[in-house]
Amino acid sequence: MNEFSSSSNFARRWVSYRSELKVLDCTIRDGGLMNNHRFEDKIVKSVYNACVEAGLDYMELGYKGSKKVFVPTDYGPWKYCSEDDLRRIVGDNKTNLKLSAMADTGRTDRADILPKKQSVLDMIRTACYIHQIPAALDIIKDAHDKGYETTLNLMAVSAVQESEIDGALEMLANSEVDVFYLVDSFGALYSEQVHYLLRKYIQYAEPAGKQVGMHAHNNQQLAYANTIEAVITGANMLDGSIAGLGRGAGNCPTELLLGFLHNPKYKLRPILQCIQDHIQPMQKDLLWGYDIPYMITGMLNQHPRSAMKFNSGEDAYNIVQFFDQIEEEE
């Protein structure tokens, strides 16, 4: 009954040392959901420099949000990622770090996405809910044709029927997209569910020559564990954020992920320096990270918006009241 031979104890984690594995840091993009994308330039530059020095593969800076949908007075520059704003931080980005921006389905103007040759961006990631897959694939085709790498990030997969997931994956396998992402938007998945779903994703992706990725949230303190499970199951693109900075309970901490990967091309120290100098000081204002209200929405497989609203209110100490309210609404 012993599935490892005695000479290869604990062997599975060394699979993480494979050259196809890529780490994408989404600190500024996902963290921007906590401050309407209003990071000071020095913060964005420090995260960029940390990602370069740490040897990460990709950094995501924000959204390609439509100015018709999102009024610019309400948001900072990383809601739009204009070429000017990007270049103010990264210049021509003569580094090995690739850059990405997220194009939300229904909230992006394709005209805002320049041909790749005119942009420092390397990748466009399209996030959508299950019913938006056809619209997302239009954005992906456009971005692909303009010369970008592309991913499709299917959100809230924990609340989608399995037959619908199969249908979506079949469409993705026949599309231009390079990577299918499993996105645990609600932080609701246990590792065995991640394993099960990613096996399914890989069954569609592999024959089509595509990769799968993992984007986790930490509502139940499982973002890192679920990302490890994704590595072991075969995901080759992994999202992390520095100190977990991201919406609500936040993401898989990049620093923990680098510890697991054991790949000498990744360096931990620049990430720690960035946490100390720039990320940790924002904690008291931005209030991301695991707490009991996020745990409750995660357990119940709900969007964290009710917990975010609760945490920003005056009764934020009263977690029992929040629990009673959510139970009543179930």
Next chain:
Amino acid sequence: MNEFSSSSNFARRWVSYRSELKVLDCTIRDGGLMNNHRFEDKIVKSVYNACVEAGLDYMELGYKGSKKVFVPTDYGPWKYCSEDDLRRIVGDNKTNLKLSAMADTGRTDRADILPKKQSVLDMIRTACYIHQIPAALDIIKDAHDKGYETTLNLMAVSAVQESEIDGALEMLANSEVDVFYLVDSFGALYSEQVHYLLRKYIQYAEPAGKQVGMHAHNNQQLAYANTIEAVITGANMLDGSIAGLGRGAGNCPTELLLGFLHNPKYKLRPILQCIQDHIQPMQKDLLWGYDIPYMITGMLNQHPRSAMKFNSGEDAYNIVQFFDQIEEEE
């Protein structure tokens, strides 16, 4: 390649709904390592009441520390768990909650452990390092003969050679002990290592009619994930602590564990009430829980003492300095 049939998706987590599974809350015992066991009676009572109302199986109140080893002026009552102190909190404990205390090998006077008939304690847990196993088994025999349930908690197993673990488990299988505990003292284990080690523990425990248990630490945000892995692998005694209160990075949060178990005999609300009223207010003084220094000692499979010392010092913000210092000492 799909290991679950389509009719039993995500089935493994329902194994957690088995009657043999017991939850032990060690909030006061492990948390006492952060304040020299000086909890006010109202705190201990509130945890006791929460454990009773939540339907937990065991509560651990502290240590049976020898007053010859530990000078009473230096510690609060939960370092010793005298019968008088226990009864001041629990009376005769006419509830379904069983009570335990920990007897550390080499730091316990057997004379302090009364015959079971004279005590409200139900279980004596003996913690030891690998070289102390024979001494621990003496304590266990004594406690067993006095009428107690017993466990042996083999600490720091992540730093023990596998052949030594086999030797220890063989001794345990031939002893009076009821439960073998896997203890990840350094918060260093990944889930697959928990799986591998627990399979080994079970191979020795099962033929001897004994159970295995899991006690995790959260240095790498894996305490809950590792406890889930333990449930799935077959551990039937699970340690948690309320809001994770415990030494250093703390333990598997009891509230998260109840969410996974899905057993209606367990109630979440009393635990949340206790967090809100009594545990959360202690956070700013006791400073337990995941942070970067604990992550670093966990990654390097080291005792957290250097991180605890660092966190209580004036340079506690300077995580890069801590990283450099630890790397240099490696």
